[in-house]
Amino acid sequence: MxxxxxxxxxxxxxxxxxxxxxxxxxxxCLDALVINKHHAHTAIEHFPAFWSIFGFVVAAIxxxxxxxxxxxxxxxxxxxxx
Amino acid sequence: xIDFWIHPSLILIIGALILPFVKGMPKKAFMVMIPLLAFxxxxxxxxxxxxxxxxxxxxxxxxxxxxxxxxxxxxVMSLMGIIGTIYSLHQDDDLQQIAAWFYVAGSLGIILxxxxxxxxxxxEIMAFSSVFLVWFSRRPKSIATGFRYxxxxxxxxxxxxxxxxLRYKAAGDLSFNLxxxxxxxxxxxxxxxxxxxxxxxxxxxxxLPDTYAEASVTGAVFMCAFTTKTAIYxxxxxxxxxxxxIIFGVIMALYGVVxxxxxxxxxxxxxxxxxxxxxxxxxxxxxxTELAINGAVAHAFAHILYKxxxxxxxxxxxxxxxxxxxxxxxxxxxxxxxxxxxxxxxALSMAALPFFSGFVTKSMIIAAGFEExxxxxxxxxxxxxxxxxxxxxxxxxYLMFFGESRASEETMExxxxxxxxMQLAMAIGAFFCIFIGSYTPYLYNMLPYANEFNAYTPxxxxxxxxxxxxxxxxxFLLRKNIMPTAQISLDxxxxxxxxxxxxxxxxxxPLQTIDTWVGVIYRVVGLVPLMITAKFWSWFDxxxxxxxxxxxxxxxxxxxxxxxxAQTTLQYSMFWAxxxxxxxxxxxxxT
Numbered sequence: 001m002x003x004x005x006x007x008x009x010x011x012x013x014x015x016x017x018x019x020x021x022x023x024x025x026x027x028x029c030l031d032a033l034v035i036n037k038h039h040a041h042t043a044i045e046h047f048p049a050f051w052s053i054f055g056f057v058v059a060a061i062x063x064x065x066x067x068x069x070x071x072x073x074x075x076x077x078x079x080x081x082x
Numbered sequence: 083x084i085d086f087w088i089h090p091s092l093i094l095i096i097g098a099l100i101l102p103f104v105k106g107m108p109k110k111a112f113m114v115m116i117p118l119l120a121f122x123x124x125x126x127x128x129x130x131x132x133x134x135x136x137x138x139x140x141x142x143x144x145x146x147x148x149x150x151x152x153x154x155x156x157x158v159m160s161l162m163g164i165i166g167t168i169y170s171l172h173q174d175d176d177l178q179q180i181a182a183w184f185y186v187a188g189s190l191g192i193i194l195x196x197x198x199x200x201x202x203x204x205x206e207i208m209a210f211s212s213v214f215l216v217w218f219s220r221r222p223k224s225i226a227t228g229f230r231y232x233x234x235x236x237x238x239x240x241x242x243x244x245x246x247x248l249r250y251k252a253a254g255d256l257s258f259n260l261x262x263x264x265x266x267x268x269x270x271x272x273x274x275x276x277x278x279x280x281x282x283x284x285x286x287x288x289x290l291p292d293t294y295a296e297a298s299v300t301g302a303v304f305m306c307a308f309t310t311k312t313a314i315y316x317x318x319x320x321x322x323x324x325x326x327x328i329i330f331g332v333i334m335a336l337y338g339v340v341x342x343x344x345x346x347x348x349x350x351x352x353x354x355x356x357x358x359x360x361x362x363x364x365x366x367x368x369x370x371t372e373l374a375i376n377g378a379v380a381h382a383f384a385h386i387l388y389k390x391x392x393x394x395x396x397x398x399x400x401x402x403x404x405x406x407x408x409x410x411x412x413x414x415x416x417x418x419x420x421x422x423x424x425x426x427x428x429a430l431s432m433a434a435l436p437f438f439s440g441f442v443t444k445s446m447i448i449a450a451g452f453e454e455x456x457x458x459x460x461x462x463x464x465x466x467x468x469x470x471x472x473x474x475x476x477x478x479x480y481l482m483f484f485g486e487s488r489a490s491e492e493t494m495e496x497x498x499x500x501x502x503x504m505q506l507a508m509a510i511g512a513f514f515c516i517f518i519g520s521y522t523p524y525l526y527n528m529l530p531y532a533n534e535f536n537a538y539t540p541x542x543x544x545x546x547x548x549x550x551x552x553x554x555x556x557x558f559l560l561r562k563n564i565m566p567t568a569q570i571s572l573d574x575x576x577x578x579x580x581x582x583x584x585x586x587x588x589x590x591x592p593l594q595t596i597d598t599w600v601g602v603i604y605r606v607v608g609l610v611p612l613m614i615t616a617k618f619w620s621w622f623d624x625x626x627x628x629x630x631x632x633x634x635x636x637x638x639x640x641x642x643x644x645x646x647x648a649q650t651t652l653q654y655s656m657f658w659a660x661x662x663x664x665x666x667x668x669x670x671x672x673t
Contacts, residue, residue: 001419002415002419002420002422002423003415003416003419006415006416006419006422006484010484020554020555023551024551024552024555027544027547027548027551028548030544031544031548034540035540035541035544036540036541037541039539039541040541041449041452041453041457041460042452042457045545049548051544051545051548051549051552052548052549052551052552053552054461054464054465054468054548054549054552055468055548055549055550055551055552055553055556056552056553056555056556058464058465058468058469058553059468059469059472059552059553059556059557060556060560061465062339062340062343062465062468062469062472063343063472063556063557063560063563063564064560064563065340066340066341066343066344066564067344067563067564069340069344070344070569070571073572074344074571074572074573075344075567075569075570075571075572076569076570076571076572077569077570078568078569078570080570080572081579
């Protein structure tokens with residue numbers, strides 16, 4: 001059952017991508033128009049879709065920093081210590 | 083109030099000692115019964131109060147201090163004891179099970195302890211029993227890894243010992259309570275460092291990924307739950323509000339994320355993620371407000387369950403296929419669909435999605451940071467949350483279960499869902515992950531302070547979903563940058579691994595050379611002239627004054643022999659001086 005479900009999703013990747021984009025747009029719209037931010041801790045959170053931008057930027061930073069950091073000699077061959 | 087009180091550790095220790103004598107089918111029942119009894123003991127027969135006070139020489143040892151804080155930790159630890167034991171039911175390895183139960187007993191002992199001596203005693207039991215969970219994995223590297231683990235924890239134990247002995251000198255008190263964190267002394271820092279080693283706070287963290295990735299499949303499930311979360315308990319107990327811990331916490335939360343994103347080994351990735359999640363808890367301890375402490379306790383509770391679930395999932399893959407590296411896996415969903423589902427529940431719990439356990443616990447710590455106006459803490463921890471979602475909900479399932487398969491045909495052939503007991507343990511873990519997240523009073527009513535926190539506000543849900551969804555977008559666009567490579571990441575353990583190697587080199591190359599040269603010099607300066615003298619006297623004796631000074635030649639030979647013996651003794655003492663000197667140097671460096 002689980003396998004069939006995953007296969008079903010995998011055969012419709014283009015549709016899934018559209019749904020994904022739809023979710024992103026929906027989340028941004030909800031944040032900008034609907035959500036009550038009265039109890040927000042900081043002023044910057046009142047900026048429309050602040051957490052969307054935050055999420056994208058920090059995830060990109062983490063990926064790039066990890067890649068850069070690994071190239072500074074941190075990533076080594078598996079038999080390095082042998 | 084009942085009259086008698088049984089220490090739950092005692093049940094586990096006695097059970098462990100009886101285990102080898104139970105055979106056949108009753109054995110499986112016995113294995114489930116013992117941790118179950120310990121859990122029932124904690125759950126029903128531990129009223130609040132102080133129990134098990136024993137007079138030992140000049141000190142009063144307290145084995146049972148039960149309050150809300152110790153009770154919730156003892157509850158989740160003994161619950162984890164059941165899950166872990168069910169997960170290991172299939173294996174017929176008494177020694178490993180005994181080690182695991184002693185380990186759980188050590189953890190419960192620390193949690194219920196009322197003074198530092200008992201804490202120290204049980205933390206040594208923990209260290210020395212858990213190392214067997216590494217050694218019993220019987221992998222090529224496990225012996226060395228186990229010794230490194232033991233060395234680090236012995237050093238941590240010694241620092242803790244130094245801390246509480248100094249405190250005993252200064253305050254005449256061994257009781258294990260909140261220290262004066264606003265006026266820290268040297269002993270406060272030493273005690274903090276001792277516990278920081280166990281909580282894997284940088285720079286004392288390298289033992290964690292090193293060990294947990296090498297431990298046996300079932301051993302790792304136990305290990306990932308107990309040592310570090312017991313350490314979080316000890317930090318909460320004596321150092322709540324120690325502000326320097328906030329900085330450590332934030333650093334380790336992000337440090338763990340970066341290493342987890344780089345990692346190729348699935349269980350090592352999970353080990354890094356433990357460190358990252360511990361960062362939240364350490365941060366909560368450092369903030370020290372009621373909300374923050376509640377958050378740290380709740381997150382430890384949830385973390386034990388979802389992290390063990392993840393270790394069980396990746397452990398199942400390792401158990402069935404013999405592989406744990408992403409470069410050897412992929413596309414397993416067809417063969418291990420149930421494992422996929424359980425692992426995903428653990429992953430979603432850790433990434434703190436609504437209706438999963440992390441959502442109602444992690445946010446308490448972040449909220450505590452914002453409420454104390456430490457905005458950078460709140461934002462940094464939210465950044466770590468984005469990273470958590472990135473590596474555990476996207477990278478891990480993508481590389482292990484979905485995506486293109488990098489597995490060999492042989493691996494794919496072997497892959498299948500694991501034995502029933504492993505699946506049952508995962509199902510129990512998954513149930514608790516969803517239950518905690520969906521029915522908040524269950525956990526919130528157990529917390530040490532009254533709790534008004536509501537995680538399910540529209541703003542919080544919206545915030546979480548936005549961060550998660552846009553992290554997924556970033557992953558989708560940049561995923562080529564974090565594809566796995568068959569490499570390892572160097573870390574701070576490089577220094578002590580290389581220091582050990584340097585010591586061997588020092589002993590081998592320069593000292594050996596000096597030793598050889600000294601030997602040569604003695605032979606030339608000492609023995610050769612002596613032999614020449616002896617030969618001369620022998621000749622003289624033989625040819626000139628034979629009979630006049632009878633026996634002098636013999637006596638000179640005797641002196642030569644004595645000197646030769648002395649020279650050998652000298653070489654021996656040089657060897658011992660080197661060994662003892664080296665030992666002293668190691669003690670100096672490592673203590």
